[in-house]
Amino acid sequence: MKHLPFDALMELESGVIDEASQVINRRLSDMPSFFHDQDAVQAQLEEDPVLYRTYVKQNPISSSLWNIGSSVIEPGTVGNEYFMTKGHFHLKEEAPEVYFTVSGSGRLLLQKHSGEIEVKKMAPGVINYIPGGWAHRTVNVGEKPLIFFAVWPADAGHNYGAIEEMGFSRLVVNDRGVPKIIDNPRYAPGLVK
Amino acid sequence: MKHLPFDALMELESGVIDEASQVINRRLSDMPSFFHDQDAVQAQLEEDPVLYRTYVKQNPISSSLWNIGSSVIEPGTVGNEYFMTKGHFHLKEEAPEVYFTVSGSGRLLLQKHSGEIEVKKMAPGVINYIPGGWAHRTVNVGEKPLIFFAVWPADAGHNYGAIEEMGFSRLVVNDRGVPKIIDNPRYAPGLVK
Numbered sequence: 001m002k003h004l005p006f007d008a009l010m011e012l013e014s015g016v017i018d019e020a021s022q023v024i025n026r027r028l029s030d031m032p033s034f035f036h037d038q039d040a041v042q043a044q045l046e047e048d049p050v051l052y053r054t055y056v057k058q059n060p061i062s063s064s065l066w067n068i069g070s071s072v073i074e075p076g077t078v079g080n081e082y083f084m085t086k087g088h089f090h091l092k093e094e095a096p097e098v099y100f101t102v103s104g105s106g107r108l109l110l111q112k113h114s115g116e117i118e119v120k121k122m123a124p125g126v127i128n129y130i131p132g133g134w135a136h137r138t139v140n141v142g143e144k145p146l147i148f149f150a151v152w153p154a155d156a157g158h159n160y161g162a163i164e165e166m167g168f169s170r171l172v173v174n175d176r177g178v179p180k181i182i183d184n185p186r187y188a189p190g191l192v193k
Numbered sequence: 194m195k196h197l198p199f200d201a202l203m204e205l206e207s208g209v210i211d212e213a214s215q216v217i218n219r220r221l222s223d224m225p226s227f228f229h230d231q232d233a234v235q236a237q238l239e240e241d242p243v244l245y246r247t248y249v250k251q252n253p254i255s256s257s258l259w260n261i262g263s264s265v266i267e268p269g270t271v272g273n274e275y276f277m278t279k280g281h282f283h284l285k286e287e288a289p290e291v292y293f294t295v296s297g298s299g300r301l302l303l304q305k306h307s308g309e310i311e312v313k314k315m316a317p318g319v320i321n322y323i324p325g326g327w328a329h330r331t332v333n334v335g336e337k338p339l340i341f342f343a344v345w346p347a348d349a350g351h352n353y354g355a356i357e358e359m360g361f362s363r364l365v366v367n368d369r370g371v372p373k374i375i376d377n378p379r380y381a382p383g384l385v386k
Contacts, residue, residue: 008320010319065289126201131198
């Protein structure tokens with residue numbers, strides 16, 4: 001579909017994109033090391049809940065072609081840590097990404113290689129601009145699915161490893177029903193550049 | 194805000210983006226030559242209705258920085274031609290744009306310099322991908338405002354002149370309450386490259 005217009009329908013209730021070229025379905029067993037409470041991980045692995053789904057409509061790889069997609073983060077926690085995405089840097093460091101939240105309530109963690117971190121709110125109508133060089137993770141802090149639309153360059157690529165190794169310096173946890181940002185005791189900066 | 198994350202709130206009911214860096218307010222008197230029925234234009238110029246508003250949050254000019262914005266096309270017609278945007282090419286021909294419709298019912302006209310044309314539907318949840326090289330105009334064919342979110346590269350630029358001179362080869366008109374695509378009798382290909 002290079003240089004050809006296309007359209008896609010994102011079902012607003014479910015976040016599903018019809019005719020997505022890629023559907024990612026992440027369960028707890030796909031990312032057990034990402035949560036800080038490993039006892040809780042072990043206890044929940046039998047049920048192995050779906051944490052999130054991502055629907056992608058891909059273009060050929062080019063900086064002047066963009067991909068579009070949607071993500072649906074389910075509500076829930078692993079221990080006290082809210083369901084969240086793995087989070088990643090783009091392989092092409094300067095590649096930005098834009099989120100437009102359709103429904104639900106979330107937090108967006110943004111972290112540079114240098115360790116600089118920002119935490120943004122996600123709510124219906126909120127546009128989050130993620131510049132190049134910032135790893136990004138989304139967290140559902142509400143009781144309904146967190147559903148958002150995303151745009152990123154087709155040549156951005158994904159670097160999941162850096163975040164898997166070092167983590168984000170902050171966690172988003174459910175503190176008696178209220179989302180709270182706390183330091184990540186397992187944060188390991190410098191492990192991976 | 195170069196390379197710094199930012200967020201913005203698009204009010205879903207109104208389409209207004211708080212803290213927009215630019216607000217464009219287009220009335221009929223800003224674009225009288227764009228409608229085919231010039232008698233109707235003259236008759237409606239006294240009232241001079243607002244046709245659309247665009248809210249933009251701009252980044253510094255760079256291909257790796259993007260702008261975000263929203264557009265609100267009012268319902269109505271000039272003669273039998275629905276309210277619409279001027280439409281433009283990007284000055285940087287390869288620059289794409291993505292629309293995400295939040296509410297209302299519309300048509301997206303897409304046209305290349307070669308004259309190739311496509312007409313797409315806009316409705317809540319519809320994502321329209323506009324590749325580089327395609328001029329784009331949005332038309333409100335419903336009875337409520339057509340509200341959509343947009344992303345485009347900060348260095349895309351706007352070329353309104355080509356469309357002002359040659360027009361799109363199709364018009365979207367209200368034919369006894371139903372939107373109809375008809376040939377534009379004033380279409381002048383080749384006038385402007």
